Amino acid sequence: MKLYNYFRSSASFRVRIALELKGLPYEYLPVHLVKGEHKQPGYGAVSPSGLVPTLVNDSGEHLGQSLAIMEYLDETHPRPPLLPADPVGRAKVRALAQLVACEIHPLNNLRVLKYLVRELKLDEERKNAWYRHWVREGLELYERELAQLPSSTYSFGDTPTLADCCLVPQIFNGMRFNTSFDGLTRTMAAYEACMKHPAFQQAQPSSCPDNEA
Amino acid sequence: MKLYNYFRSSASFRVRIALELKGLPYEYLPVHLVKGEHKQPGYGAVSPSGLVPTLVNDSGEHLGQSLAIMEYLDETHPRPPLLPADPVGRAKVRALAQLVACEIHPLNNLRVLKYLVRELKLDEERKNAWYRHWVREGLELYERELAQLPSSTYSFGDTPTLADCCLVPQIFNGMRFNTSFDGLTRTMAAYEACMKHPAFQQAQPSSCPDNEA
Structure with a gap:
């Protein structure tokens, strides 16, 4: 998996924690928000809405929004769980x-x-x-x-x-x-x-x- | 189930749609946000954070945050689904x-x-x-x-x-x-x-x- 993200982005940080909790290796691809790299055409091909983070899974699907990404990780890699069972x-x-x-x-x-x-x-x-x-x-x-x-x-x-x-x-x-x-x-x-x-x-x-x- | 909500609240409206899509009956309990009823002590007993909507399930559990409530409804009443299967x-x-x-x-x-x-x-x-x-x-x-x-x-x-x-x-x-x-x-x-x-x-x-x- 690849994670387009930015060290100081709070939403990026959430996803990094989830990946680490589950012990999932990933390629770290920095997008410098303060320099506006998320608004460059190249990043538009990664994320239509130009938002960070974007997770690219092993099938090449691009997934946005940190909460949705974390739920995806929890559904596809259930151990350890990020949500209770009930x-x-x-x-x-x-x-x-x-x-x-x-x-x-x-x-x-x-x-x-x-x-x-x-x-x-x-x-x-x-x-x-x-x-x-x-x-x-x-x-x-x-x-x-x-x-x-x-x-x-x-x-x-x-x-x-x-x-x-x-x-x-x-x-x-x-x-x-x-x-x-x-x-x-x-x-x-x-x-x-x-x-x-x-x-x-x-x-x-x-x-x-x-x-x- | 009971839903504490307000007709014009966008987050309340989301949950009402989900309840209607699933055909679930509920008691409508209005909380007048513009009059500040969500900040009254009585509502504090319903929702510690004083936010609308709050769903009270049939066991008396109080659930907040519209997205979390809709996911709960989807998990407990799966038909028709609000999310795809994959x-x-x-x-x-x-x-x-x-x-x-x-x-x-x-x-x-x-x-x-x-x-x-x-x-x-x-x-x-x-x-x-x-x-x-x-x-x-x-x-x-x-x-x-x-x-x-x-x-x-x-x-x-x-x-x-x-x-x-x-x-x-x-x-x-x-x-x-x-x-x-x-x-x-x-x-x-x-x-x-x-x-x-x-x-x-x-x-x-x-x-x-x-x-x-």
Whole structure:
């Protein structure tokens, strides 16, 4: 398999974690988002919508959208599972993942930040306040959801799930913008547990070949 | 089953379509978002994160996030299916659904529009321009993805899928803000096909008991 991705892209990071958790080797193909490489004609042939990440499977099928890619990996390589076995558990893990992927991250991706600066003329400080606002507000919702669940090592249960694959990149992004994580006890405990796991370490931006830090 | 929802909420509309497609009866429990009923303590007991929709299943489990709820319905009531049988087809349908649910809709939900007005002091015209920008840009990506697929009645294949459950509410929202749909040939053909289907008609805002139009 091949993964078109970018070291700092949160959605790319999610898929890298899933690949590492399942022990699946892949070819890392960097797409430099800040340089606009995803908008070049060459990348249009990889992804019609020009979005990152794109997974190319061994049959040459191109698959987009990080949550869809992770579900695909879980269906085609079921061990270890990224979702519980029972439908209610699966729904709860997916809801946590989507709390990040549908409520937090979309507000803070690169094209939105560009719109804030170019079209709405926000200065750096107000742009960063926007960023932190949505991360903090979203993670407070995440914390409230975790508070309803039995205690566990990771977000849901004692093995990493799709929820953790989404949470960890979001925490990384929040850190870059100095978001406060105060009081997010269970959320940050799940994050800390993940960061002790080799799959999350291997997938993190600083381990990527295109890392610039 | 019970569904806490709001006639005009796009995420609620998605789940209503899925319930109608599967012919599942449910109790409709309205939560008036514009009046802030989702922030009242009573609703906090329904949904810790205070988000709409929430499905309560027959065992009393509370499930949030529209995509997760629809996957749950598909797993527990498989006929008719909302996803193809093969993993690549499933990944493609999920990616289309997420193109709406992760790239378009989050930018235009009520709390974001409120932030634009209250914090960023955008006037009505600039707020509406923001709205239309993300709907139009996102649907152009959707159209490009459809253009890569074999011709079909709906977004993917000749029966409605999770992708259509997300697309139709997004088109409704775009219409409310006078978004241009020019040139979105396949996307709008899928929308038109859906609107001839009784499940989509039954689920639409004007058919809801809390409809105010």
